[in-house]
Amino acid sequence: MDDFELSCKGLYRALTIREKYMKLAYQRFPRTASEYLRDIEGEIFKPEDQVQPVFTPPLQNGEDPFDTTNLPENLGYVARMKDGVIYVYADAAAADKHNPKDLPIWNQGYCFTYTHRRLKFLMSKFNVHEMLNEMEEMKELKLNPHRDFYNCRKVDTHIHAAACMNQKHLLRFIKKTYREDAERVVCKIQGKELTMKELFQTLNMHPYDLTVDSLDVHAGRQTFQRFDKFNAKYNPVGASELRDLYMKTENYINGEYFATIIKEVAGDLEESKYQYAEPRLSIYGCNSSEWSKLSSWFVRQRVYSPHLKWMIQVPRIYDIFRGRNFVPHFGKMLENIFLPVFQATIDPKSNPDLSIFLKHVTGFDSVDDESKHSGHMFCTKSPKPEEWDIAKNPSYTYYIYYMYANITVLNQLRKQRGMNTFTFRPHCGEAGAVTHLLAAFMTADNISHGLNLKKVDPVLQYLYFLAQLPIAMSPLSNNSLFLEYAKNPLLEFHKKGLVVSLSTDDPMQFHYTKEPLMEEYAIAAQVFKLSTCDMCEISRNSVIQSALSHEEKVHNLGKDYLKEGPEGNDIRKTNVAQIRMAYRYETLCYELNRIREGLKSE
């Protein structure tokens, strides 16, 4: 029984750490787990201790998303970076007394056997549940009027804006712009202004001849296990000029084409009515004007749709910028990423475009090839960001910690001002070391990929289950890059009760049809033989995980969606059987209760 108690203690500790860090950053931690944690501590759970992120509610009829008349007043605060984290002071004279918090770590070794057995149990239990109840679940759904898989809401929880259209859409778009704008000056190359016609002439091609083959943006067998080759696919016809023209916010035409094609994608979502997407736009941290430029593009091009919830992705490419001497140290990169947001939060009117844009930004993502290894082990003795002036890239966990820390401070400030907050939703566990998943457990509201939870570490997988940490999975993307479709752990995670959603990642590279998210669901349904209840549960998970505002979640999931278990489920809106919800809730409570019992016997 020693091992059992030690395991329970470790798991308890891990959950309290996550609970604490989520609360600090206004990110989510499930109520049920909090209730058990308080009970273990002999305390009473207080609902008012729960925090929720704040997302901008949908516009009222006639409201202009770009209206700047009601921007809040200047607070007069000063924001300054110290040790890689931005602090906010009452004024310039105020002393900076704080020190950054260390990233906590825990020992997980002895939990291995225990959690391994629990996960095996969860799997078998679901299989039994399925055999006993699948007909009953189906019956519930058949009796549920008007709602089915097609009209229950689903959110594409992970998609990159630069690849949010499918290859055929991009091809048609290029041909259309050529037909309409052949004589328009669209770029300046080596000081010379070129019309679209001239641009294509220098590339030695005519758009009429272009095909998806010559466009060459689709991942194929050649990209498997080759993230480098995959990244090159972002250049249509291998020409960075076309990427600049069609998929960038900053270029000679002020990102007009990129905005137009995104609005076409949004139009399709609005028409389909039941689909939303959370596209990522990049902030690199290379210089401090990026935010102004990006938000000006957003406002000038009117890139707004109620069906798009925006995310900022930060590529982990400090080493490239440092190598080219664009930044003196890692601290500067962090400052470029976060300081403008602090400033716009303190004095919104100083940058109206950015303030408007930030209302529609819902979170931060951290992106790049996780299989690249940095060699640096992040610990309390690691150099501070301002001291990190070598060309080498910091490790994944180093990036993650400093992003989390800055988002946390930022959210506290924004919450105070009644503004929307940001969630941290990094790419995590697509490849690389298991420490990535550990870092995200402590810092991320939810993650993308999570493939590596499958191998190596039952402790983390079990913790992701206990904390109901949502995972946006993209098995078609994985199939082209890291893991064959049939080996994808999506089904296994879903059966065990981890909160998984389906997302497309890059429709341009991976999908064939006009409805990439439906293609993603259809293939998962066919290959894994998902039931309607499974598919609707995954759809519901995607809404929960997403940055849809509270108001939209109430509308799409029901007014009690924040409650856990069957009472939080409105089957008329979600088409998830109450039998399923009860099974999930009972199973989670059973596991949490075991930990409580293990600690009591101590």
Next chain:
Amino acid sequence: MDDFELSCKGLYRALTIREKYMKLAYQRFPRTASEYLRDIEGEIFKPEDQVQPVFTPPLQNGEDPFDTTNLPENLGYVARMKDGVIYVYADAAAADKHNPKDLPIWNQGYCFTYTHRRLKFLMSKFNVHEMLNEMEEMKELKLNPHRDFYNCRKVDTHIHAAACMNQKHLLRFIKKTYREDAERVVCKIQGKELTMKELFQTLNMHPYDLTVDSLDVHAGRQTFQRFDKFNAKYNPVGASELRDLYMKTENYINGEYFATIIKEVAGDLEESKYQYAEPRLSIYGCNSSEWSKLSSWFVRQRVYSPHLKWMIQVPRIYDIFRGRNFVPHFGKMLENIFLPVFQATIDPKSNPDLSIFLKHVTGFDSVDDESKHSGHMFCTKSPKPEEWDIAKNPSYTYYIYYMYANITVLNQLRKQRGMNTFTFRPHCGEAGAVTHLLAAFMTADNISHGLNLKKVDPVLQYLYFLAQLPIAMSPLSNNSLFLEYAKNPLLEFHKKGLVVSLSTDDPMQFHYTKEPLMEEYAIAAQVFKLSTCDMCEISRNSVIQSALSHEEKVHNLGKDYLKEGPEGNDIRKTNVAQIRMAYRYETLCYELNRIREGLKSE
């Protein structure tokens, strides 16, 4: 060497049998194989000996598909059934001297080892080809202007009209008709006329509440290995009344709704421009008026689209009709199926609707659960169809032989008159005994499914390769009924060089998206990691296999499409690399040459 020679002899014999039976029925046999066969026999191949089926060419601008003014004159011939086959006589007084031909059989045992080794070789050879040439093939396609996978023509070579819409489409259609026609009398049940509103009241439901779950037409885990449960899925909401109203050509509203929904599906195909489908409509053989009714529906409802090529499917359910005393013996069923077509061929003006319809019918299919076993072994001593008056169903091969024999005679008559001919394209090898595939090898222009070629019998698989006998495969259908997706032999057959196409079978039951055929291709591409060249080759195969007219094939594949090897391929239209075509041709010739050499050494 004895075994080798014996094998070659057997394979030679089998090919000559197929060649002979295809020619008799105006069905296809590849030119390359014929050339080798003639060479083996020491004869010169004569191109004029090759036959081709005749399909009605596309209409010229402004031509009315339903125009009856130019129907041919009455020949005055008499058609009469004898021994299950219809014969044509100059007049009623003419004597019937012919005897029906026996179904030939051959011994295949000693070929097992030889063909097994050849197939293994073909597989390895393709893998080597792929490793050596895939980049070169891709390069060819990238340099091929304007054509890619999206705009190369593809035909859905196997689809049942009653399930040609997807579940969501049917649901929307039911709701729409209810909104528009609630007060319309739509059926007569137990002598009482009911409006649509009343009909739904008797079924105790309101269409507004209907969902794809309550509609319950989609196959799920419950249908795997249960063809009976699958067939029940054809009834929306489990109500045969709705099947009658929406998916039948004969009902109170003259099949109007069924016609409308088919025309909507056709409209989608016309809009997509590059897709065609070959839907099946049923003739049961239960009585002699079926053809008149079906063709009247076709003409009255104007069910014509240049993107649909019609097929007639005959369910193998004599046992049910005999059990209810609808027919006295199997011969009567055959007569009901074929005699009206003979009569309309001899005297088209006697039944203008049927004559018009037959211009757009391109072939016959034989359908039902192949895993049902009849117990009867078809041989020369089997009772003749007119003597088959027991309630038991004849075997698959018995059905196949008599369908083939009648189609053959019919085609000879129609060819004589300059009319379009029919191909025989049975469901075959979806389940059941391997003899099914043997029977089809001798009688069918091409088949649907062919799954069982995978197991048991390398001889037949090798013969299907040598004869380049096209197979319409539907892995998503199989996945719900007989075989898990990842185990589907599609990829294996394709690699070995069998001529495979992709088809949907029943979008209503199997598919999720608005583009079922693209969904079928997308999933195959993802799961089997098909290259663009693979996908375009499969698309090209589908056009070859299809009943698109000669004129349409010239338009879609190039003017030399009847030639074999690279010279028959117009890459600008097909987007199939010439490297691939050369590989296929060289590989086929090599195998045929081995047989020639084996026979020479004799």
